[in-house]
Amino acid sequence: MTEQSRAPLPHAFHPEVHAFSVVSSDVTHGADLGDAQVLQGGNVSPQLRWEGFPEGTKSFAVTCFDPDAPTGSGFWHWVLFDLPASVTELPAGAGSGKFEGLPAGAVQVRNDYGTKDFGGAAPPAGERHRYVFTVYAVDQEKLGPGDDVSPAVVGFNLRFHTLGRAQLIAEYEAPAG
Numbered sequence: 001m002t003e004q005s006r007a008p009l010p011h012a013f014h015p016e017v018h019a020f021s022v023v024s025s026d027v028t029h030g031a032d033l034g035d036a037q038v039l040q041g042g043n044v045s046p047q048l049r050w051e052g053f054p055e056g057t058k059s060f061a062v063t064c065f066d067p068d069a070p071t072g073s074g075f076w077h078w079v080l081f082d083l084p085a086s087v088t089e090l091p092a093g094a095g096s097g098k099f100e101g102l103p104a105g106a107v108q109v110r111n112d113y114g115t116k117d118f119g120g121a122a123p124p125a126g127e128r129h130r131y132v133f134t135v136y137a138v139d140q141e142k143l144g145p146g147d148d149v150s151p152a153v154v155g156f157n158l159r160f161h162t163l164g165r166a167q168l169i170a171e172y173e174a175p176a177g
Contacts, residue, residue: 007067007074010132010155011165018164020052022135026092033131033172036092038120045078045095045118046133050088053137054164057085061136061143061158062095063151064118068129071112076151077131078118081143081158082107107147109154116147126176130169137164 026036026046035041048062061081069075078095083106091101095108095118102108113119123129139161145153 006130009130009169010065010067010074010134011167014159014162017162018054018137020050020054020135020137020164020166022048022050022133022166022168024048024133024168027131027133027168027170029168029170031170033121033170037131037170038172039113039122041120043096043118043120044093045090047092048090048133048135048168050135050166053088053135053166056139057137057163058141059083059085059138059143060087061138061154062090063132063134063136063154065132065134066121066123066129067132068123068127069112070124070127076112077120078111079109079151079154080106081109081136081138081154082141084141107143107145109145109147109149109151111151121172121174123172123174125174128171128173130171132167132169134165134167136162139163 064078094101
């Protein structure tokens with residue numbers, strides 16, 4: 001996939017909002033994903049920590065999206081919301097496995113694998129895809145939808161309730177078959 005044929009990033013058409021920072025001991029912006037965040041590797045949600053979010057933040061949401069998936073609509077790997085405003089870090093694995101470190105009340109909806117957790121990178125063989133990890137500062141304690149909605153419904157709600165956004169973008173290329 002050439003740089004010219006890549007899909008736009010997921011927030012290219014959203015209103016500009018306050019930018020804040022997110023860092024990870026597992027994912028480095030601009031670098032390749034490690035095996036732990038690959039579906040056939042560890043399939044573990046990464047550690048994430050954020051700061052500098054705007055005043056008025058009442059909760060957070062976290063997503064992982066692959067805009068380069070050959071679907072016409074990208075691929076949602078993780079959709080998590082209703083994280084309390086007091087939570088500014090998730091440990092590795094909070095969104096996968098036994099959900100250790102996932103705060104009470106947090107909501108995960110099904111990803112495009114059909115499971116309510118983090119699903120690691122799995123592009124077609126020989127393709128390099130981007131994985132956009134986004135933390136949203138939200139103006140409500142509860143975003144509104146339950147855990148039975150699609151990622152698109154969550155995204156719709158985030159479009160109107162996001163005060164700020166932080167993101168890390170990493171890449172992964174599946175070995176050629």
